[in-house]
Amino acid sequence: MLKTIYAYGTRRTESSMVGLVDLRRHRKSPQFGQFGSLAVRYGKSSKGAPPKRRTVLLVPEMDWVVDVLGEWVHEVRPRLAPGRHPALWVTERAGRMSPRSINEAFTTARDAAGLDGALDLxxxxxxxxxxxxxxxxxxxxxxxxxxxxxxxxxxxxxxxxxxxxxxxxxxxxxxxxxxxxxxxxxxxxxxxxxxx
Structure with a gap:
């Protein structure tokens, strides 16, 4: 999840709300398959406005995330038995990962790597x-x-x-x-x- 956030440059809440259907092919990048672009449907909004939508393209320099996402989508996620849950990132209880739990995952990884505690997601x-x-x-x-x-x-x-x-x-x-x-x-x- 953290690698995907970095590879597409998404925010915490945007990442939490990504669904399987948001991983899409892009006609100019067929080599990335279903991971050529990411539809962000719950982007940062203006004050009082609904969430903004945008599509983030996968740039060639970040193509390493294709294997990471492929493993998650086709091997790891099905083991969590999410059923028909639409979320890309699900918990072991088959619920959507919250922005808070994504933040906690980053903090755990940051501390394990010995990085500066001032860094955030x-x-x-x-x-x-x-x-x-x-x-x-x-x-x-x-x-x-x-x-x-x-x-x-x-x-x-x-x-x-x-x-x-x-x-x-x-x-x-x-x-x-x-x-x-x-x-x-x-x-x-x-x-x-x-x-x-």
């Missing part, structure tokens, strides 16, 4: 976005892929750690994020990093 999404940028995907592609709207959801402001994204990168200047929906071309350089 959303860091997987931040890493996904950073890696897409490092793989050379245009910033506009990353923005559209991850945002249900035509703007970046949130941008982190932290001290610059390095001159490029591989070294930690810099962040968008506050002036860009103070205007809703603005995506400045200056945000695509080595001095910027997107975080949704």
């Amino acid at each position: 959303h860091c997987l999404r931040h890493s996904y976005i950073t890696h897409l940028t490092e793989f050379g995907y245009p910033a506009r592609f990353v923005q559209v892929l991850l945002s249900p709207q035509r703007c970046v959801h949130d941008v982190q402001h932290e001290a610059e750690r390095g001159g490029d994204l591989c070294g930690g990168g810099g962040y968008l200047p506050p002036s860009i994020t103070q205007v809703f929906g603005r995506f400045d071309a200056g945000a695509t350089g080595a001095d910027a990093r997107l975080a949704a």
Whole structure:
């Protein structure tokens, strides 16, 4: 589950609500089979609005998740005897995994790996976005892929750690994020990093 969250860049609640039917083929990526894209039906919503829908494509650099998902869907999940339950991630009691239990799974894995306790599940999404940028995907592609709207959801402001994204990168200047929906071309350089 955690590998899938990282491979598609989904949020905790989005991941909890994913169903088997949300794993879909994509015509431009037939090599990934039924895992070419992920339909997010319960995405982050605007205040007072219903959940946003979007489709997240599996990028070739994350193709390792095809084997992971295949094993879960065809071998492990059936052993839990979920019956006709639509959820992709089910518990041993054949119920849907809650956002809280997903968070607890991340915390357990993080602690077992000896990682910093300040890391939370959303860091997987931040890493996904950073890696897409490092793989050379245009910033506009990353923005559209991850945002249900035509703007970046949130941008982190932290001290610059390095001159490029591989070294930690810099962040968008506050002036860009103070205007809703603005995506400045200056945000695509080595001095910027997107975080949704």
